[in-house]
Amino acid sequence: MNRKLIIPDIVVGRLPRYLQALQRLQKRAVQTTSSKELGDILGISAAQIRKDLSQFGEFGKQGTGYSVPFLIDRLEDILKLKHDWDIALVGVGDLGHAIIRYQGFSNRGFCVSMAFDNDPEKIGTSINGLIVENIQNMPARIQEAQVKIAMLTVPAAFAQQVAEDLVKAGVTAILNYAPLVLSLPKHVQVEYIDPIISLQHMTYYLE
Amino acid sequence: MNRKLIIPDIVVGRLPRYLQALQRLQKRAVQTTSSKELGDILGISAAQIRKDLSQFGEFGKQGTGYSVPFLIDRLEDILKLKHDWDIALVGVGDLGHAIIRYQGFSNRGFCVSMAFDNDPEKIGTSINGLIVENIQNMPARIQEAQVKIAMLTVPAAFAQQVAEDLVKAGVTAILNYAPLVLSLPKHVQVEYIDPIISLQHMTYYLE
Structure with missing residues (x-):
């Protein structure tokens, strides 16, 4: 059992x-x-x-x-936090940028170790020592490094497709910041971070 | 009843x-x-x-x-979303900055209409047309405008004190991004956004 x-x-x-x-x-x-x-x-x-x-x-x-x-x-x-987990971040906009610069992951079990974007102006730039990579290389890089966790900070219109690509590359846990529900195979864990959902929950109780 | x-x-x-x-x-x-x-x-x-x-x-x-x-x-x-709710954001670091620039609030019932920080280098600067104000003016500004909702994006060490100041000024709903649980009067709604908590929830299920 x-x-x-x-x-x-x-x-x-x-x-x-x-x-x-x-x-x-x-x-x-x-x-x-x-x-x-x-x-x-x-x-x-x-x-x-x-x-x-x-x-x-x-x-x-x-x-x-x-x-x-x-x-x-x-x-x-x-919770399987005896070793640090590598995270692949996809979408280096304002939010992705802020997450990469956030110092609070390393002492709580996580390390953002890869970042991908499709914008030529961002690819190759360095944020806190992490080089933004071309999203075209994402599947191969994730597969090679056997990364299991991804953070999705792309615009909503791209989120489902990118999530499917991540899962094909071997990712089994996605923290989704895009404001939509992903449709993915059952073996994939998805958690959502959407401030609007949290705010709308609270307004119910406001006068 | x-x-x-x-x-x-x-x-x-x-x-x-x-x-x-x-x-x-x-x-x-x-x-x-x-x-x-x-x-x-x-x-x-x-x-x-x-x-x-x-x-x-x-x-x-x-x-x-x-x-x-x-x-x-x-x-x-x-959910009381027939009119837009004003939000006061406190703490204009990377995350606060990203939230102010985020375009997704206005069509879902919210408007970040005030931003506060204690850093002289930030006070008076403009982000997407919003002027960052001195945190010393926060209580008076919130009280005057009768803002009920705040987003807390300050470092963890300051979060409890700032939250208490917000409540004293009349805020009754706080979306807290600082990684700690706030201790506030019962009439105050608090929701938490902490990516680490969400990630640790998922690692339980990973092999």
Whole structure:
């Protein structure tokens, strides 16, 4: 039996938040924490956190709480963050540019190691030491380096085609910034970042 | 009885996606759709979509489907998108800069109408016609213009303090790009955009 099949995706989606909270505690040299403390940081109930973590094993003892370094170690293991993942970024517009220059990936498990665009003015330029490559070379470069994760920051009109090319080259996880839903084979993970969707969610509650 | 209290937030969170799919259909001049077609576009089951929409009233007839313009109208009304919302952006780094230059807000209900920073080199400069203002003037400017929504693109170390200042000035919805959870009064809506959290969610499923 594949154990993974029985962990609901919504639980998996909360694990990175737990890890983030734990890493912040570790920065402050906190050694032990509780589901209550984590819950206060994250705005999630302590019961929910205990229930989520219990799906992956016994991580803490009643009354003594969780060891911060131990729980970080376990979550990094579960989320496969024990080594850095290379990321191919496609589309070096304003947003792609900002992402390449962002310093926050390297200490959280990721490295933007390739960037592609179709604009001759951008190809060959360097951003934070990363050379923008011709998108025509993308499939071969990704296949060769066995990159599994891509960030898609191309205009919406190109996103579906580029995503299909990425998948053909072996990519199995795409973080899509283009404001549309991609239609891809089931084995491909897709996550969406669309500020408008988040804003429209909030306006529902505004007066 | 406040009807809103009984609609689960997870349902509300899917409405912007339905609206996005409908707007794409409208662009292609599609007049009528079905929960099956919407579900195929969004990767959500038709039954889920029917159940979600039924919480807000009768929007379609069995067998004839949904009128695209009518459903767009209803969703814009429910999500309070009948008028554009002004947004105050705080932190004009690479990401803030990219957001100000992004063209996709205006036709989806939002307008970045103020931008603030504390860097003297940035204050007074113009990005796409928007003048970057001194963050010291932020509370007065927001209060005066009665801006309710802010985008937070400051470094993590400043995010909590700036968020508290925004709330004091009357902001009740914050889209937070800083990689930490904000601790704010309950009446304030907060949504988070953190690419690392999304990436770590996907690596769980990678081999």
